[in-house]
Amino acid sequence: MKRIKYALIVAAGISALAAIMYPAETFLAFLAAWLLVPIAVIGCLAYGLREYMKDRKNRIMVSIKRNDIPTRLMELTHKEYELKREKEILYDDIGKNRM
Numbered sequence: 001m002k003r004i005k006y007a008l009i010v011a012a013g014i015s016a017l018a019a020i021m022y023p024a025e026t027f028l029a030f031l032a033a034w035l036l037v038p039i040a041v042i043g044c045l046a047y048g049l050r051e052y053m054k055d056r057k058n059r060i061m062v063s064i065k066r067n068d069i070p071t072r073l074m075e076l077t078h079k080e081y082e083l084k085r086e087k088e089i090l091y092d093d094i095g096k097n098r099m
Helices: 002-021 023-056 068-098
Strands: none
Touching: 002 023
């Protein structure tokens, strides 16, 4: 933790000294850093948007009709009930075989 403090103090001292000795160049460097960061972010966002739009064309959309949902749910619950019943039958058979 102390090393970070000292490193920050040294960096602040160097930048202050540079600003005193070379004010115009320091201002240009500061301005360039503050302009380059947003430009890089905007560039990355634009690239990501382009890739997303390109990838979106290759996706398959699956849609279910509203009237189809209750029948699907009924089928699933029926299968679940059958599996549960089979499981209970198997447990009963295992319990009878042990005795």
